[in-house]
Amino acid sequence: MKALLLVLSLLGASHPASAMNHGGMMMDEKGMIMNANNDKLPSDCQKISENVDITIHAGQKHAFKFTGKMFAFDNQEWNVKPCAKINITFINDDQIRHQLMIHGLPGYLYPEGMFHLELNGEGQLQASLIMPSQKKTYLVHCELPQHMEKGMKAQLKVDGGDGDLPSIPGLTKPIKADTYYVNWTQLSLSVLVFSALLGCAIPFFIILNSTRIKDFYTQMLNKINSKKCAEKTKVSTLPDQDNSCK
Amino acid sequence: MILKRTILLIILISSLTSLAVFIAPRLQEQANITPPQTVYADSKDNNSIVIPCPNEHPEWRVAQVIDSVTIEAAPACEPDNPYDIATSVKGTNNVSMATLMQTNLAQDALTMTDDLDHDGDPDVIHIKLEVIELNGGTPDGNFLINTFDIAPGIQPGLWVYAPKSRGMALKNFNSVVANPMLRAPSPVIRVEQGDKVYITLENTHYLPHTIHLHGVDHPWLTSKGEDNDGMEEHAVFPGKSHTYEIKPRHAGTMLYHCHVQTAQHFMMGLAGMFIVEENQPNNWLQTFNIGAGQVRHPSSTVKNSYSQEYDLHYQSVDKKLAKIIQDANDPRLVAEHMSRDYNMTESFENYFLLNGHSFPYTLRDAMIIASDNEDIKLHVANLQRSAVAIHIHGHKATITALDGVDQPTAIQITRDVFDIAPAQRTDLHLLTKNDGLHSYGPGLWMFHDHTATGTTTDGLEPGGNMAILAYKQLLDEQGMPKMHDELFDQIFNKNYYAKKMAIWGEGTFAPLLGDAGLLTPNYSRVILFGLTIGLIIGLLLLVVLAYKRNQKQ
Numbered sequence: 164m165k166a167l168l169l170v171l172s173l174l175g176a177s178h179p180a181s182a183m184n185h186g187g188m189m190m191d192e193k194g195m196i197m198n199a200n201n202d203k204l205p206s207d208c209q210k211i212s213e214n215v216d217i218t219i220h221a222g223q224k225h226a227f228k229f230t231g232k233m234f235a236f237d238n239q240e241w242n243v244k245p246c247a248k249i250n251i252t253f254i255n256d257d258q259i260r261h262q263l264m265i266h267g268l269p270g271y272l273y274p275e276g277m278f279h280l281e282l283n284g285e286g287q288l289q290a291s292l293i294m295p296s297q298k299k300t301y302l303v304h305c306e307l308p309q310h311m312e313k314g315m316k317a318q319l320k321v322d323g324g325d326g327d328l329p330s331i332p333g334l335t336k337p338i339k340a341d342t343y344y345v346n347w348t349q350l351s352l353s354v355l356v357f358s359a360l361l362g363c364a365i366p367f368f369i370i371l372n373s374t375r376i377k378d379f380y381t382q383m384l385n386k387i388n389s390k391k392c393a394e395k396t397k398v399s400t401l402p403d404q405d406n407s408c409k
Numbered sequence: 410m411i412l413k414r415t416i417l418l419i420i421l422i423s424s425l426t427s428l429a430v431f432i433a434p435r436l437q438e439q440a441n442i443t444p445p446q447t448v449y450a451d452s453k454d455n456n457s458i459v460i461p462c463p464n465e466h467p468e469w470r471v472a473q474v475i476d477s478v479t480i481e482a483a484p485a486c487e488p489d490n491p492y493d494i495a496t497s498v499k500g501t502n503n504v505s506m507a508t509l510m511q512t513n514l515a516q517d518a519l520t521m522t523d524d525l526d527h528d529g530d531p532d533v534i535h536i537k538l539e540v541i542e543l544n545g546g547t548p549d550g551n552f553l554i555n556t557f558d559i560a561p562g563i564q565p566g567l568w569v570y571a572p573k574s575r576g577m578a579l580k581n582f583n584s585v586v587a588n589p590m591l592r593a594p595s596p597v598i599r600v601e602q603g604d605k606v607y608i609t610l611e612n613t614h615y616l617p618h619t620i621h622l623h624g625v626d627h628p629w630l631t632s633k634g635e636d637n638d639g640m641e642e643h644a645v646f647p648g649k650s651h652t653y654e655i656k657p658r659h660a661g662t663m664l665y666h667c668h669v670q671t672a673q674h675f676m677m678g679l680a681g682m683f684i685v686e687e688n689q690p691n692n693w694l695q696t697f698n699i700g701a702g703q704v705r706h707p708s709s710t711v712k713n714s715y716s717q718e719y720d721l722h723y724q725s726v727d728k729k730l731a732k733i734i735q736d737a738n739d740p741r742l743v744a745e746h747m748s749r750d751y752n753m754t755e756s757f758e759n760y761f762l763l764n765g766h767s768f769p770y771t772l773r774d775a776m777i778i779a780s781d782n783e784d785i786k787l788h789v790a791n792l793q794r795s796a797v798a799i800h801i802h803g804h805k806a807t808i809t810a811l812d813g814v815d816q817p818t819a820i821q822i823t824r825d826v827f828d829i830a831p832a833q834r835t836d837l838h839l840l841t842k843n844d845g846l847h848s849y850g851p852g853l854w855m856f857h858d859h860t861a862t863g864t865t866t867d868g869l870e871p872g873g874n875m876a877i878l879a880y881k882q883l884l885d886e887q888g889m890p891k892m893h894d895e896l897f898d899q900i901f902n903k904n905y906y907a908k909k910m911a912i913w914g915e916g917t918f919a920p921l922l923g924d925a926g927l928l929t930p931n932y933s934r935v936i937l938f939g940l941t942i943g944l945i946i947g948l949l950l951l952v953v954l955a956y957k958r959n960q961k962q
Contacts, residue, residue: 190516190575191516192516192517195575195576222648223646223647223648223649224648230739230741231738231739231740231741231742232739232740233615233647233740234615234647234648256648257648257649258611258648258649258650259539259611259612259613259648259649259650260515260539260573260575260611260613275582276582277582279576281575281576283515283516283517283573283575284611284650306577306578306579307539307578307613308541308542308543308545308554308555308578308587308591308613309542309545309554309555309614309615310613311547312545312546312547312548312549312554312738313615313738313740329548329549330548330549337548337549337738338548338549338550338551339546339547339548339549339550339551339738340548341548341737341738341739341742343742
């Protein structure tokens with residue numbers, strides 16, 4: 164808390180211009196909170212609709228439940244009502260830095276449209292934010308190089324959200340997916356050979372049954388035609404011009 | 410009769426075929442009397458042109474005092490952030506919050522406390538390093554993220570150690586460019602002889618890494634009895650941290666590097682200079698020299714004998730190795746491709762970097778900028794896979810130390826090519842005295858690795874680790890060499906390094922040395938060939954039809 168006071172006083176005293184920029188920021192050796200919002204209502208909200216308490220764990224161990232990832236949050240999606248107040252407890256389970264960033268928020272409440280928690284190592288932070296009423300999906304991620312890319316990506320949906328974001332572990336497909344070798348076994352090879360042989364047999368089957376196929380075809384054609392004629396006579400009284408119904 | 414006709418047909422078809430082969434138009438043909446015209450590349454392609462000096466922070470160039478830390482002038486185009494320097498000197502715990510806010514350093518990146526020997530400087534130093542991937546891939550599209558251009562348009566995948574940072578890793582919200590603190594090479598680290606130094610590796614990367622303190626006096630185990638040598642079997646896994654402890658008794662230019670899958674991880678960029686400075690009173694050192702190059706707050710010892718100090722970090726990249734991290738996102742695939750598919754014994758070096766950049770970007774932040782009669786200290790480290798032979802045009806420098814061990818004055822060698830094997834360090838005394846031996850006078854003197862590959866970027870000159878020893882009077886106000894405008898117009902261009910532009914494609918000699926154009930197709934030949942081929946096919950069809958009709962009859 165001492166450090167925090169120091170931050171604020173120094174910012175206020177020596178750098179009035181940058182104090183504006185860092186107005187919503189609190190920082191100490193543990194980490195930082197940027198653009199927390201306890202009470203300011205978004206302009207499209209009359210009142211807070213619900214109070215939601217969310218605990219978000221960040222850490223390498225949460226990636227064990229996915230394949231092909233290295234870092235993750237313990238949850239990949241949250242749903243809240245429009246104008247909900249979210250009280251976030253952000254817990255870092257690793258011995259390294261992690262962030263919780265939420266993007267795309269209204270700039271007049273959250274500078275750069277961002278809510279940002281950062282923990283320098285193991286520990287926890289608490290901060291709140293109030294969501295606008297708009298039906299929207301927000302990106303939640305850790306912005307350290309390769310952390311989102313390797314799995315630390317989630318989404319926050321207000322009012323059901325306006326779609327899904329790509330490459331969320333276990334939820335959505337990546338835009339640029341990795342390629343892997345396919346497991347070709349004797350079984351899959353024999354299925355392939357059998358299918359090929361079957362394919363070869365198709366022309367013979369057609370030739371041998373050509374008359375039956377022809378009959379079947381004409382029958383089908385007649386059926387379709389008679390259906391069409393029935394409809395035509397129902398819909399209009401005009402004479403049938405192409406004579407196909409006679 | 411039929412036989413006769415058949416024979417005739419056969420002869421006709423075969424002769425037509427021979428004719429077709431004879432007149433076939435080729436992909437390449439010999440020119441007539443007049444070879445094709447010269448073509449001129451569209452050098453006005455604005456997307457490929459790069460501004461020689463972006464000049465983002467001219468105010469960082471001047472000599473200044475921040476938080477009572479004196480910072481020397483740096484006339485180069487891209488000077489180091491002076492607030493980074495002030496924080497590197499005083500520590501994140503001693504510097505003002507206003508200064509810290511002007512950096513991207515985390516509040517616990519560098520703590521300096523306890524003046525144990527009561528000589529006016531802190532002696533307990535806690536350094537925290539993270540591992541950062543530059544020009545990495547992403548599953549979110551076909552682009553690279555946290556980009557760092559080593560030369561116009563050249564973005565090889567790289568790994569670096571970086572001082573622990575905070576906030577956005579990108580330059581801004583609309584950009585995929587890495588913030589300026591996240592760059593190659595791994596930062597130069599300076600500590601004082603006898604300091605209690607704790608170096609914590611916080612592995613923010615998705616593969617295991619370590620820090621091995623090459624040449625730096627360190628016990629084999631930490632005080633807790635844990636690994637202190639950074640060997641492969643004690644790898645620090647993703648999300649974990651490990652603290653190495655040293656109290657170096659010997660001063661000199663040393664190294665630190667990752668010792669996990671060493672050949673590959675070293676070449677990816679996990680290696681840097683570690684300099685132990687002599688213990689002196691009131692000796693506040695610039696702990697991090699981010700991006701190497703000029704030391705804007707030299708140690709007391711250096712200031713006593715030299716007017717300036719530079720760190721020169723030579724590094725090379727195999728583009729095939731670098732691409733592995735861009736092509737796959739799954740850490741298992743990266744691990745497999747890098748450690749088992751990639752074969753270091755069949756590798757090449759394609760890019761050659763000095764202080765993280767290849768020419769012409771070396772002109773922005775890797776020049777040595779001198780005045781007449783200066784004594785300049787150079788720490789040269791070879792962190793390439795191959796040996797280097799550093800040559801400074803117009804000068805002969807003197808070797809003062811090898812691998813961090815001072816050379817006795819009597820046997821110090823003065824020469825103009827310095828051969829440095831991989832991982833070796835050479836300290837040089839560069840004297841800019843115009844005496845015909847140490848210096849031939851003011852100039853924009855090139856300096857580079859004289860190995861044939863060293864001055865190329867993927868084989869293309871001018872590139873590689875080429876840089877300039879520039880005399881101040883020959884630099885413009887942005888710190889760029891004067892008299893180079895024409896060259897700059899040509900090479901500060903992504904198309905040039907993509908090999909799409911002729912080397913001498915502009916100027917008086919462009920018509921004679923530019924790119925030769927293409928030959929116009931010989932249309933009479935094309936038509937004749939087409940007709941012949943058509944005729945052959947027609948005849949063959951005719952034969953088939955005739956044969957069928959005969960069969961029916």
